[in-house]
Amino acid sequence: MTDTQRRTGDGWQLRFERRYAHPPAKVWRALTEPEHLSAWYPFPIEELDLRVGGIIRYREPDGDPTDLYAEITELEPHRRLAFTEFDRETGRHRLRLTLEPDGAGCVLTFEHTFADNPWAEQTFTGWQGCLDVLGTTVACLDLGVLDDVDGAPVLRFERRLAHSPQRVWRALTDPAELARWFPVGVDAVPETGAPMRFVTGMSGDFAEGRVLECDPPTVYSFRWARSVLRFELAAGDDGGCLLRFSHTLSGTDTSGHLPSVARQGPGWEQCLDALAALLDGIEPPQRDGQWFLARAETYVEEYGLADGTATFDGDGVEVRFERDLVQAPDVVWSALTEGDPPITGEATPVRFTHGHVGPGPVTRVDPGRYVEYAAAGGAVRFELRDQEPIGTRLLVTQTLPGSADVARALAAWHTHLELLFAALHGDVRCPWPEERTEQLRRRYAERDGQQATAGE
Structure with a gap:
């Protein structure tokens, strides 16, 4: 600048x-x-x-x-x-x-x-x-709109395309054209009720689906595993058309929970950009890890996908965070340990903690899966679960006494996980952003009202 x-x-x-x-x-x-x-x-x-x-x-x-x-x-x-x-x-x-x-x-x-x-x-x-x-x-711009329908997240996108509905319809339904912009291979006949097969990568792994609605050249909807995709085309006065696309996630597993919107949103943006490039006869824009990081962070911030929760129980409180990470559990574990694996009874490795926590010794550990340690009158737990279809679902919890400043604890872990997310994409941010933590503390305090500081 x-x-x-x-x-x-x-x-x-x-x-x-x-x-x-x-x-x-x-x-x-x-x-x-x-x-x-x-x-x-x-x-x-x-x-x-x-x-x-x-x-x-x-x-x-x-x-x-x-x-x-x-x-x-x-x-x-x-x-x-x-x-x-x-x-x-x-x-x-x-x-x-x-x-x-x-x-x-x-x-x-x-x-x-x-x-x-x-x-x-x-x-x-x-x-x-x-x-x-x-x-x-x-x-x-072009950010997907996030809705909730009966507890299931729904991402909606719109794109104005300089091509007729008939031309776009071919790109939506022809397997050869789909292969140039859709994230996986598709084997299907565009007829209502027809079975579908979605093939992933060289391994040949596949998921089943079914055509739910097919009305050429205006509506094409189908089930892909536990998700539903819907494309609608509306002709424009200029010879082009408006594409409305929605992805209804299942809401029932890690591939369809709210945190996964952080990856689904940028992924569909990239696919829709590739679709537009195919129609225009040009090469699709090149996307790198920094582009994905920036877009994922935009979705996370816009829709509160990284927000933590505080659950009060008697004289104590548990703060909890859940993050969707595209890296495999072994990669995330390696980034957290930095060659210093947690050992029961010994000091907690630094990447599992931060300056707002007084970490005690490790109390439990299952290498590659979870670690627990004593902290501030309670305990902290990092748990790495398999994310569908790939990646890691990271769960972080901390138990605190009822007198703790809960808003500050939420803000500190929120900041810590933002830094981890960026570092996993090659963006190591130093020093600790105190201004960001304070901004988040005020936001959590406003969100939770009197619960922002337990005991008030």
Whole structure:
């Protein structure tokens, strides 16, 4: 991140750089689509005519009209947008946003040139805040919407595709085309009631399914093991179509519990991006581990997938966390032990604890599966379970006396597991983020009210 402000004659030039872990085409949407531009720009967008010479009209944040408007002066889709704003009080403002590909993401350069005015310093810091919100806005673009239907998590996605429903239907049902974007091989005849087989990898492992609804070219729904997938296509006026996709998880096993949304969401985003690329005749975007980490963390934060619980029982309380990890149990165990395996009666390895816990000796251990140790008038337990279809379901519990600061305990373990999740994807974050822990402590205290600190 590079931010500078300098005088240019009788005015100012502000320059900002931000790197986003998203391709230029995605960031471009947040710069040019009124709904998304309004989410981070200082003024909501009333009208945007996206062409050179086109006018951008704003409104006040409270919805009232404003005389402020802009004219687009440069436009190169997915690369460059420049416009001049006309403000009666402060004169002309020239703004220019440029996107450059950078690996799987891109770098945004934003420049703002304007005549001297009393608000120059506030303008600089104001843009820094706006660009932080832009990062959040981009991260939430195409984010699946999470619902709950009778206790089962349901992820919903929408994509506008520049292709007819008939063309998209072929990509949804033809095995050869499915193989280019769907996560597993599919053997099926698209007819209501027809059996289906989903084949995973070179091993040939498979799951059974069945076509639940088939109405070409509008609805295709089927059961995949204990999940239900549904595709709906609605024709658009421009010759394209709107794809609505939903994945109803089972809610009854580790492949369908709420924590698994952290992997399912990014996985389906990648699949739907590959589907769009197939239809457009281009290569799908390359995704790396850092992309997955960023997207998974977005789902976790947006939907509270990492939130812990506190259960009060008599004079004590148990805090509990459950995290879905894509790495196998032996990989997670190795990351936790760091070559220092826990031994009954000896000191607890450091990665099983943190600075907000006074760890005692290990009391029980089953290598690769669980470890328990005494701590702060209670006990801590790490348990690694097999996650379906792959990975680890990590359970962490701590028992505390009723007088403990429960909100702080929840916040500390929440932070600890965030750091572990990032480290498992190659992102080692040091030092301990005390500001994040305090933010979480306040959040848990607000969530649980008087239960935030037991005994209050």
